Amino acid sequence: MEVENTDLKDFKLRPMKCECNFLSKSDGSAILSQGQTVALVSVNGPLDIKMTSQSIEKATLEVLFTSKVGKPSVADRYKEHVIRQTCESAILGSLYPRTGITVTIQELEDYGGFTVCSINCACLALLNAGVAMRHTFAGVACAVDEQGNIQLDPDAAQLETARATMNFVFDSREKRLITSLTNGSFSEDAYKEALERCRSASQLVFDFYKDIVSKYSYVIG
């Protein structure tokens, strides 16, 4: 890894744009763009579900991921699984026993970092729906290029030349790692460095959440 001076360096995330309550029929919804990547998420719940899928301990969380074009694929199911695990750690499901919460994700544009964008969007939609949560969660993506440099929030062009991509999701209270999703090969040091950088950068996303909620809620902010 090339040695750089230890001065503070500027790291940028792509511009974020969000609209909550985008859909009128859902209990909560949000559309979020991070750069050119756009995701749309709707949340319904807690609602009445089939007896067979009810749990007496906590709410059953269902995540549906729909890609832009074509039939549903195995990759979609995998993404659903990752996002479900992430949301489940945050939602206080024990407050809504015998009910279901449905999170539906629609891909609109994918120009890199779609997983992270949909996770952030899901968090905003859950906030919008008023589902009780332990903490909010924010995802940050990064890529390791051929030289071993770590790029925060890479776009499509950077991803094409990347050796590895990493996605991290943190909770808002202690910035603990909730989800880590990596692709490609990298050294252990690179992983640690990327983790710490993303952890610091997640504060920007949490600030964004706080700003959007404090626009209409005077209690917060």
Place this chain on the structure above:
Amino acid sequence: MRDVFLSNCEKNFINKVVVEGHRLDGRTYDESRSLSISFGSDYGSCMVSLGETKVLANVSCEVVQPKQIRPNEGTIYINLEISPMAAPQFEANRQTEFSVYLNRLLEKCYKDSKCVDLESLCIVVEEKVWSLRVDIKVLNHDGNIIECASIATITALAHFRRPDVTRSGDSVIIHDITERDPIPTVLFHYPVCTTYAIFNNDVLLSDPNFLEEQVCTSFSEESDTAGGLLVIGVNQYKEVCVMNLTGAAIQGTNLLNKALSGAGDKCKEIVDMVKKAIVHDDTLRQKRTKINFSDVITQDHLLCLSKKDLSIKLKHYNIDDAVENDEMDEDESEPEPSKYDVVASVPQTAEIQTKKGASQWIEISSDSEED
């Protein structure tokens, strides 16, 4: 989740209000909700909203073998999906009667009316043709999905461009979009479906919203002649492509004539709007403006936020430094080995290091004597 049921109160109120010449949202009988079309970054992807009803349409293409009975024609496949995103009562990945009905109507309107020039989609006769696939996703269901979905379909089809193809001998080369300008799809005519809600067999409401749709298709106590929904698909030449009536039968031709002439005018208006939107989008693309669905996100109400300069100052985490520091810390504050700590004195071995000196065993003989 179970279907949403209407209360008698709502039903009776809407029935009463409509007869008096009003509508719940203040529109006149033949007034539609506001239509807006926005395009995505790819060719053939668009989002259409009709009031609060929102639909996403995407056209994609692939090379397939043609059908045996039509060896020189491409194929078109239309697929409409309603996920729980549209409204909570819909279940995921399940075909309902409603979604099959909508799919069939769209198929009738676009496939059976032969509006797409399928012969132009042929590459090699009997071997290779283009297959167009239209994916329609209902994002929000606030009534009149069919009109919104049909506008989205025709917009996506008209906007779509397929990659250029050249033949050299037996092989076929598909050129990338960046390599050669893609080719637009040839459309003979532009059919658009419109919906009318029929109340009391004499009132026609154009573009009914969710509540009006529910009321006119449900039986009401006060009026014995139940209403229905009339879907008419007309192209810009005012030729009827599809007609579907659900609910009560129409008495007399008067109502139908009124609906047909109204639908013709409305479709022409919509087609003009669609064409204008596509031309506008095309000129923007010519100027190399980046068009993206992120433009859908407005900034004019309280629940919106946009942040441009998201930057953070971070230290360059030098892993080597960090490791050294850790080692230093360990050296400084290395704890005294307790009595039974396992410490290696020679590399790759472990042994129990005990404090030297006399044994500190407690004599238990005295205790036992006391007992």
